[in-house]
Amino acid sequence: MVRLVARRTAWSVLVLFAASTLCFVIVRVTTDPLTVTRASLNRGDVDPEAAARLLADERDRLGLHRPLAAQYGHWLAGVAHGDWGESLESHRPVAADVRSRLWNTVQLIAFGIVLAVAVAILVGVVSGARQYSAADHALSGLSFVALSMPSFWFALMAIEVLIYFPRHALHLDHPLLYSVGLHSPSGGLLDYARHLALPVMTLSLPLVAAWSRYIRASMIDALSAPYVQAATAKGLSRRQVLLGHVLRNALIPFTTVSAVGIGQLFGGVIVTEAIFSWPGMGQLLLQALSDGDTNMLLAWLMVAATFALGLNLLADILNGVLDPRARS
């Protein structure tokens, strides 16, 4: 077990290193680090001589005259020491911005996962236990629809149905739920929930759909296993068999699947955060993209890669713990 963990961790570090190279290449091939400076010098009527001087200074400051490999080495050495450089746009340390944004995104993702897991297990158990029942057909149909919908479309419709319509029909002064950003600093728990509801719902919808299908299948699979028949023969009630034996066994593969799925969520939050003005990592990426802030882009990609790798590693380890056959 220890060997497995050590081996997988070593591989992850290696992949992370490779990812850093790939990220650096992607960002630097597509984006010129002088973009931010150029953009600001192109505004207003800056004296051309002064502009040329300011641009040359920035080029020197960023060390852009050196070969790309040397610049990569410099950046990587900084990152290894926890120095992510400063934002080219705001000149604030990248790490500080990332930290505050990451915390907001983590809140969104965490609640999204809790909701998705709870609903997915519920839906999966209901439809898995009664295969081909009316409830199963209805839930399966809904899952397919949810998986086939652009998530921003769902979000816009949700805003319409859950905020716009009730407010206008009932003439409320304040909307029932909010579609803009974080809770107000003074607001309590209820205020927090009213802000979180829609973004969390949007983020978890495709997860619920995919995971409930998975749990349903695992349930069906487990129901036909010999130990279930044995348990039933022993005289345990259907409820006891389902929850005590079937679900437990069905959840084992699900833990690894969900860990890998969660690792991919960074892509999903971009759209959700944009619609709900959620001040998290997704918004940070969009801002960095429109500014051409290469330092911020690099940090963003590295955080996303580390997050995904970490969860893949967790999936591997969980797999090893829960399924002894995988340890070899």
Added chain:
Amino acid sequence: MTIVDSGALTADGEDRAARPLKPGEPAWKRLTHHRLAVVGATVLLVLALGALLAPVLAPYPVDPLLDRAQLAQRFQPPSSQHWFGTDDLGRDVFTRILWGGRVSLLIGISVAAAATAIGTAVGTTAGWFGGWVDEALMRCTDLLLVIPGLAVLMIAQHGLGESTGVIVVVLSLSSWPTIARVVRAEILSLRQREFVEAARATGASAWRVVTRHLLPNVVGTITVYATLVVGGAILAESALAFLDFGLPAPTPSWGKMLAGFKGSSGTSTAYLIYFPGLAILLTVLAVNLVGNGLRDIADPRHPGSVRRGDGASSRPRR
């Protein structure tokens, strides 16, 4: 990205609403007994025909002269003249939906084709050779899976400008690792089987064994995943359009049409987001249903089996 979500879809229990299969029945015949898959395939066929025959079927020109008379036609709600209404430049939305199908389906299919080709090649190589080749190739797929494809796509578009080509290339690059993993897992398990041993014993070349004996057995699984990539790519295109990273005008695409009027929900022009949204929903739903049906057929084991060990549902064992 959405592709991963739909990957989990295939880990699904069967949904056969028809009689059990007889061994040796041709696949297409089995598919026709899968009611939902038939519905999906029919819808897809209609949509594809609509897109292909858009020049004939469309009631209005897709690229009219935008003079004052044309512009005056803007924002007309759905009517008998304009079934889906008109857009901000007075163009017929139904016409644009038909033409837009061409772009959306083209993106979906080309991404699926490219991703399948790369994924199959890499997965087969890794599974067949094993050892360090396998390890190296699988670490490469890990690498591509940990960097969010949507973000890379946006960065690429920022550096290279709007184009269908960039979208197809980047989406293909971020979709193939899933397929590679699945193919590798299948090849690994097939490699141990007697018929492969037998073929090798007769002195057949590796190429021959792979192409004649192994791949035909994996085609079913590959097809399933390829259909899911189609749906994922169409959704990804619309998500990108929403984030203002789209295809250049005047090419109509469903994602771009939907995203262009994202602000009109809850107003009198909300119909502008209903129809492209429905077109996307219908297409991806149909593709997913067909994929689901194909998965049932590709799985030769007993009904209700979960395909443990396929790449998207859990990580390959080693």
Added chain:
Amino acid sequence: MNTSWRNWSTRAGRAVAAVIVSLLAASCTVGSGNDAERVAPADQPKEGGTLVLGALQEPACADWYAACGISSVWGRDMLSSQTLPRAFDFVDNVYRPSILLAGEPTVSPGPPQVVTYRLNPSAVWSDGTRITSADFKYTAEQAKLAGSSTAAAAVDTVDASDPGVAKVTFKDPTPAWRDNFARLLPNHLLAGKDRGAVLRDGYTFSGGPWALDHWTRGVEIKLVPNARYWGPKPHLDSVVFKVITDSSAYLAAYKTGQLDMAYFAGPQRDILDLKGLTGTHFESSIGFSFEVVMFNTAKPPLDSKAVRQALAFGADRDAIVLQQSGSIDPAIKPAQALMSPGNREWYTQPYRRYERDLGRVKQLMTDDGWAKGTDGVWAKAGTRATVELNTGTGNARREQAEEILRSQWKEAGFDVSIVNANPATLLTGKWFTDGTFQAAIVSLAPPATDPNLCGNFCSKNIPTETKPGNNVSRIASKPLDDLWEAVAKELDDTKRHELVNQAQQTLADEMPALPLNPVLDIIVFNEAKVGGVKTNPAGAFYNLSEWYCRSHC
């Protein structure tokens, strides 16, 4: 139990009644016709309350003399003008000495030109320190370091020996001197410190009617009244700007009542829909920004003046402008100079002769040696007249203009394709710098009211890899250079008008750019809730202090 049921039923009854009332109101609105023209009822401003507004962008920093602060027009115009004192107010197209000054400054034309500002003795910073000539001196130094404008660069010395009098000496004659000291910084808080570090995340000191209460990046900016302001006090208790960068989210937030007001620099196609909402009031005015098609005069086929003029004759600009802004302002016309009609003092109309006329297109092209090929596209010596049209992604209004132009130019015999790109990284950062673009729709936002366009159309400002510049059309014309040079130095108002007029005539003939629409500043608000809002070419928030809350704040 009984009571709560009664409550509920009363509430339900009220809701039903309210729905009916709103339906009636809606039908009344339809009946009364032009809703936007209706003037909000005049009543006594109420004190207190908070208004929540949206901000579609957020400044990268609050240092208005650094690149990160300059680049946000909203941040510069709203935040800085409410929190920092300025020498001149610009209202209704007239410069007036602000409440900071004790009267009109005296100007001695020199040479050297000397401007003497007398300060209002009651003007103080929010910590009670008097605003003095030392602040003028410090601000002038910082503006010069940043190279923020030609008027700032022309300042030679500031004599601050008398705290109540700032005597500013210019190196060169500077007719645009009123644009200086638009954002005065406190010398006593900043001198000797790293200005960027102090101002970056927002500053709590103030010399204007409002002060920054807090700024949570990506979330909101809150302003509260500056208690020590010596002028008229704001009516509201606070103003909150919610940062909402996605346009659909922005609209949804207004429609669902999460914002009391929304501000737009130029209409997007979506906001037309807001006109249908009952109680929504539109306030708009023509600002100083305007949009143009910039032609790259160094890139074939646009290196030919005849081709550029032919393109101008091939476009129905009236239709484009009406299509974009007509439902907000039915009287709107295209800009007929490379200047917004909002700049009333200097606006002339030399581009008026360019109206869609395919006969003129044909004549110009034929005289220039072009002939239409079998595909209906002009060709000359085997080269077809192809034009790639660019603009920044994510701007619905410009994308609309692009599509209309493409279609109309296609009919006029040009093969036009559209390629859009991220404004900063690709369009201005790369294509404008290396000159690879052909034609692009951009907005020209003059940093001040001054009519001098040397920055955009003087040959010394052609950008290169090492030297940034704003003359992206790459027009290099000696007469034009000379005219702008003279405009920059001419102190006599009548002569200066004549020079500007000549320069604009030359531009209309050379056609480095085709003006399209002036950009409307639009404020949308719920008129039952908000009062006192006026817009002005100098910025939609200029009278923020006079805004008040009618109810429910």
